[in-house]
Amino acid sequence: MKIAVCIKRVPDMEGRFRIAGDGKSVDETGVKFDMSDFDGYAVEAALQITEKQGGEVVVVAVGPDTVQETLRKALSMGAARAVHLKADAVPPDGLAVARALAAELKDGAFDLVLFGKIALDTSAGVVGPMTAELLDLPCVSAASRLEVASGKGTARRELEGAYEMLAFPLPAVVSIDEGIARPRYPSLKGIMAAKKKPLDVKPAQLGEARIAVEKMALPPERGAGRIVGEGPAAVPELVRLLQTEAKVL
Amino acid sequence: MANILAFAEARGGELRKVALEAVTAARTLADATGGGEVHALLVGAPGIAAKAAALGEHGADVVVVVEHPGFERYNPEATAALAAERVRAGAVRAAIFPYSAHGRDLAPRVAAKLGAPIAADVTSIAAQGDALVVTHPGYTGKVIATLKVTGSPVVLSLRAGAVAPEQRPKAGRVETAPPVGDPSASRVVVTELAQGSATKLDLGEAPVIVSGGRGLKAPENFRLVEELAAAFGNAAVGATRAVTDEGWRPHADQIGQTGRWVQPQLYVAVGISGAIQHIAGMRNSRTIVAINKDKEAPIFKVADYGIVGDALEIVPVLTEAVRKAKQGA
Numbered sequence: 420m421k422i423a424v425c426i427k428r429v430p431d432m433e434g435r436f437r438i439a440g441d442g443k444s445v446d447e448t449g450v451k452f453d454m455s456d457f458d459g460y461a462v463e464a465a466l467q468i469t470e471k472q473g474g475e476v477v478v479v480a481v482g483p484d485t486v487q488e489t490l491r492k493a494l495s496m497g498a499a500r501a502v503h504l505k506a507d508a509v510p511p512d513g514l515a516v517a518r519a520l521a522a523e524l525k526d527g528a529f530d531l532v533l534f535g536k537i538a539l540d541t542s543a544g545v546v547g548p549m550t551a552e553l554l555d556l557p558c559v560s561a562a563s564r565l566e567v568a569s570g571k572g573t574a575r576r577e578l579e580g581a582y583e584m585l586a587f588p589l590p591a592v593v594s595i596d597e598g599i600a601r602p603r604y605p606s607l608k609g610i611m612a613a614k615k616k617p618l619d620v621k622p623a624q625l626g627e628a629r630i631a632v633e634k635m636a637l638p639p640e641r642g643a644g645r646i647v648g649e650g651p652a653a654v655p656e657l658v659r660l661l662q663t664e665a666k667v668l
Numbered sequence: 669m670a671n672i673l674a675f676a677e678a679r680g681g682e683l684r685k686v687a688l689e690a691v692t693a694a695r696t697l698a699d700a701t702g703g704g705e706v707h708a709l710l711v712g713a714p715g716i717a718a719k720a721a722a723l724g725e726h727g728a729d730v731v732v733v734v735e736h737p738g739f740e741r742y743n744p745e746a747t748a749a750l751a752a753e754r755v756r757a758g759a760v761r762a763a764i765f766p767y768s769a770h771g772r773d774l775a776p777r778v779a780a781k782l783g784a785p786i787a788a789d790v791t792s793i794a795a796q797g798d799a800l801v802v803t804h805p806g807y808t809g810k811v812i813a814t815l816k817v818t819g820s821p822v823v824l825s826l827r828a829g830a831v832a833p834e835q836r837p838k839a840g841r842v843e844t845a846p847p848v849g850d851p852s853a854s855r856v857v858v859t860e861l862a863q864g865s866a867t868k869l870d871l872g873e874a875p876v877i878v879s880g881g882r883g884l885k886a887p888e889n890f891r892l893v894e895e896l897a898a899a900f901g902n903a904a905v906g907a908t909r910a911v912t913d914e915g916w917r918p919h920a921d922q923i924g925q926t927g928r929w930v931q932p933q934l935y936v937a938v939g940i941s942g943a944i945q946h947i948a949g950m951r952n953s954r955t956i957v958a959i960n961k962d963k964e965a966p967i968f969k970v971a972d973y974g975i976v977g978d979a980l981e982i983v984p985v986l987t988e989a990v991r992k993a994k995q996g997a
Binding site for chain 1: 679684741742744745748769770772773775776777779780781783784785786787788789801804805806807808809810811812813814815817818819822828855856857858859860861862863868870872873876900919920922925926927933934944948951952954955956957958963968970971972973974975976977978981982985986989990993994
């Protein structure tokens with residue numbers, strides 16, 4: 420089983436963001452970066468499949484040189500090699516990114532191409548299904564369970580208030596939801612081994628981007644709330660506020 | 669003239685609310701860009717045509733109905749091929765999909781087929797000259813991006829609840845169309861659709877959400893959360909990641925950065941300390957109530973109203989009070 424996992428380097432979402440001076444981007448000063456959460460699940464899912472069935476995991480990322488750090492992390496988790504598709508920045512047009520990935524993946528003879536369900540920064544979730552379409556491969560987005568064997572796959576997708584089971588032939592593109600597997604922490608041995616693993620650098624063939632960021636802004640702050648009281652005795656006052664002030668009851 | 673296509677999502681033979689939201693948004697955009705037609709695309713098993721009228725009432729000039737047994741369950745490949753074909757055939761400037769589980773699967777595939785740009789999970793759509801300008805919350809809701817999308821056609825997916833369905837009746841002329849290719853020959857097949865109970869409200873659609881965290885101490889105490897939700901009558905039950913990781917609740921119920929992002933009218937956080945992970949998923953709720961024993965818990969910084977104390981003691985009293993308030997209403 421040969422599996423490609425497309426991963427993205429994103430800012431750590433724990434902190435507060437500031438808007439940069441251009442008004443169109445996030446100020447990256449002092450911001451930590453890491454692999455996007457869902458991409459971590461995808462790497463873990465790929466490693467578990469190849470550990471059971473043999474094969475190798477190749478990780479691919481688009482972006483400036485800093486993405487090599489994220490690729491190295493995936494290598495330290497257990498991926499065999501990495502491909503860095505070099506670009507000054509990841510454009511906000513998902514189709515451009517999908518084109519660059521499809522150009523790299525099309526002759527790779529992969530049985531499975533995995534993505535995270537969404538990247539936490541752009542929060543669009545479009546690059547996986549678009550790459551599938553460009554490669555003319557079957558696609559399941561947001562799989563919360565995935566099994567692959569003898570050229571076939573089955574997956575589960577969570578819907579609003581329901582779920583569905585899907586069957587599909589390999590090769591295929593699958594984007595990964597939470598619930599599949601918690602990503603492992605790289606071991607010291609893994610980190611050492613990752614330094615010697617191959618990391619190819621190639622120019623990203625992005626093409627034209629037709630989506631541009633006009634503006635970025637912080638959402639309005641929530642006004643400070645208030646503590647109504649302590650214990651069950653505060654319930655009547657809470658109910659009164661919900662009825663008369665918030666008007667939600 | 670700029671025609672706008674709206675994908676009218678149906679499941680189990682019924683229109684979903686997001687279908688009416690997409691048609692409403694398409695009507696608004698068509699009117700703002702020179703009064704083109706709204707084409708609603710309704711795909712389903714034979715019989716789905718009966719649902720076309722509601723789309724006309726919400727502003728569709730034309731309802732393109734495609735019936736085939738192969739559309740009994742969601743059929744991603746055949747539906748994407750069909751939607752792309754309707755965009756080409758209908759002189760469509762923009763195609764609007766719901767940003768739902770199926771819309772997230774479908775819209776990018778349609779965009780790639782058309783070689784069109786896609787703006788996903790948008791909360792507003794406006795025309796600016798030849799371009800469309802949309803807003804989209806990113807960075808787990810912490811940054812609002814305004815994006816300019818050029819070219820034609822373009823594909824947009826609309827966040828659930830961002831546009832309220834509005835009745836603006838148009839002709840809703842039904843045009844029956846055949847599938848593109850054979851829907852029974854798709855490579856990706858939905859083999860099973862497991863609906864939740866018919867009475868269970870989805871987290872994305874419920875006006876009220878009652879969520880529980882580790883402060884409930886044991887899985888059986890989630891009964892208190894369910895009873896409070898039942899007292900509201902229009903509430904869904906959510907959970908924190910700590911609780912879904914413990915297996916107390918299914919992963920699908922998790923609200924947070926890696927789970928569902930919700931924005932109900934009222935969010936009641938029970939025994940939830942308010943990890944940033946969780947707050948990312950619920951901070952856009954209109955009114956937030958928090959019940960937690962630690963008065964320093966971060967949840968109180970985003971809550972409009974808080975009660976400090978043991979959730980196990982407070983919730984049953986609140987449930988009774990809500991039940992009485994609802995009866996009085």
